[in-house]
Amino acid sequence: MLTYTKKYTVPYYETDANGNMKLPSLFNIALQLSGEQSHNLGISDDWLKETYNYAWVVVEYDVTIQRLPRFSEIITMATFAKSYNKFFCYRDFVFYAENGDTLLTINSTFVLIDTTSRKVAHVEDDIVTPYQSEKISKIVRGHKYTDLSDTTLEKSYHVRFNDIDQNGHVNNSKYFDWMTDVLGYDFLSSHVPSRIHLKYSKEVLYGTTVTSRVDLVGLQSFHDITSEGKHAQAEMTWRKK
């Protein structure tokens, strides 16, 4: 298993009113890191598109946060493609503080989609062997999400031009913005997430207005993003600052 690491200084604009790294930024820099690993191994996103007409798509995140990176902190980010089976690739990201403490861990599940048919493709060995990823037969069981029984808060969000990435849909990091923003300033400035499960089910396109709903039960929040149908679900655990 090849681990790719990089140091990163957290810039001002990726931190929120509390000086903590914004959630969307966490996932932006994580995916940038795995993109760099692929590029360095000669199996970049461009190569994947040209060779197979495939693209990587994240379907699920499981995030454990000890502490969010802070403004101007120098963190070390590591990523490795842990294992894969016929349909899923499991990749971890670990962010470390300067003293070596683990700040957070992201377990991610990726699929390959055919960019024309938008259908999930089989994982070919030569796409993943350069990562020295372990081939496994079992499908790792994802988190079981609870449907929202009640809604504490909900808010509508219009998709903006700058939410759309080169895949032509809303970038997956944006969902964290919609899901947390609905909780409001008072909650967000006095709480930080310690655990996040998030599952994407359907891409969001330009022109859509999504509804972000949350059921807040103590320090647990249950989320969904809907428009016509469900686009994503999440469960988060929070702690008081």
Add this chain to the structure above:
Amino acid sequence: MLTYTKKYTVPYYETDANGNMKLPSLFNIALQLSGEQSHNLGISDDWLKETYNYAWVVVEYDVTIQRLPRFSEIITMATFAKSYNKFFCYRDFVFYAENGDTLLTINSTFVLIDTTSRKVAHVEDDIVTPYQSEKISKIVRGHKYTDLSDTTLEKSYHVRFNDIDQNGHVNNSKYFDWMTDVLGYDFLSSHVPSRIHLKYSKEVLYGTTVTSRVDLVGLQSFHDITSEGKHAQAEMTWRKK
């Protein structure tokens, strides 16, 4: 005049559906650069706050764009504090392509505000002499903005938690998002800005819903951001892609 330079590789998440760097990202990385220069000269934003209770605030930008940085391009960014008078500091940013071509130039005007009274403060020499900035007596005449005579398009934007920075107000780069987004996907995916004048007049706080209005006349667009009163005005010139 001390010039501070840095190389920067444009990450995926800072580019739009066309692969061009997003306007808010341009200003984010520019201000990060000047912040780094200040830090390296021992006159960081923290020093300024602790010593004088002051903060830097951008009041105006004048941007000339030959070409926007592209995804994965390695650019060189340069900045220098050109000149200052009693109230204003003039700082330039120049972004270069790998072959040395100028991509864009940002002329910016800053003021110092007292962070308690929120009032503009006199520019003390020892705050700016480390930059080897030239003291001038004249006030550089800003752009003359035309009030919107007509409105082609307008749209409301709620301020989100992640729009707020550590100064407790909407980060100034966000205005570019609001101002351009109103033009819509078709326009934004077929046009790029070549000149931007933008002037901030009043900060936007959390809880506000702003209206972004635009009067589009051929390849010129006249913008304002209002809620109770005017927060910002801009004029942009566009060219077809």
